[in-house]
Amino acid sequence: MPSSAAPTSASSSPEQQTAVDKALTLLKQLAEHDREIGVSELARRTGLTKSTAFRLLGILQRNDLVERVGSDYRLGTRLFDIGTRVYGPTSLLLRERLLPHLADLYELTHETVHLAVLHDTDIVYVNKIHGHRATRSPSRIGARMPAYCTGVGKALLAFDHDAAEAAIALGLTGRTEYTLTDPGAFRAELRRIRQEGIAYDRQEAALGLACVAVPVMGPGGRPVAALSVASGHRFDAARFAPALRRVAYEAGRAVIAAKAQSAAPSGLGSTPAA
Known part of the structure; x- marks a missing residue:
């Protein structure tokens, strides 16, 4: 009987990913670098369209999960608070x-x-x-x-x-x-x-x-x-x-x-x- 498990985000194309998958992909990219990254660069690295990346970054920013520095982005303080409890x-x-x-x-x-x-x-x-x-x-x-x-x-x-x-x-x-x-x-x-x-x-x-x-x-x-x-x-x-x-x-x-x-x-x- 074929498996009914959903594909993981690691093996899914951007079109197959949910909005949560895409947001997590953006967070992972920001976590891998010690500097701020622009939306165009994030879109290129994640395979998302620039408009999708910008929209999701706005949602993450409103929830303090990312911070905007000029036109670039970095991880937000709320993630640090969550991380200390891991x-x-x-x-x-x-x-x-x-x-x-x-x-x-x-x-x-x-x-x-x-x-x-x-x-x-x-x-x-x-x-x-x-x-x-x-x-x-x-x-x-x-x-x-x-x-x-x-x-x-x-x-x-x-x-x-x-x-x-x-x-x-x-x-x-x-x-x-x-x-x-x-x-x-x-x-x-x-x-x-x-x-x-x-x-x-x-x-x-x-x-x-x-x-x-x-x-x-x-x-x-x-x-x-x-x-x-x-x-x-x-x-x-x-x-x-x-x-x-x-x-x-x-x-x-x-x-x-x-x-x-x-x-x-x-x-x-x-x-x-x-």
């Missing part, structure tokens, strides 16, 4: 709770700093502050990356045996010539990270990019997130290790205190002074 309230709370510590790390380094969490075998960047020196990096707030080739990812996998073995089972694909792809060498690297409490990305995720990362330890001595400092591959990553350790320690204390406060019975810990 990985659940825990990631959102961590983002808000640890923002002051991320800012402290930035002030100590003036380099690009990240806050990330582990999601299955990937890491998700939940916050980022750009440094003074422009560095090409695949990291964006809300973006996912394979954990095995990033500093923050290795800092978290080192303390999560099941996730680390799952990542190895999926295959340690070489993203650059420096990526650790041998399971034995990768496990040895995770053992070193557990012993020293610090992880490095030496151009393993992207050429020209290096970073140093540490886990943020929550209740029970288990990591809940990771912080990193990133810059060009020639920067002295080890120089930032003391600042990272200090900020991660304070961030961990904040997480543990918040957890204890939320678990305390109503009224405890809030007795006014005599």
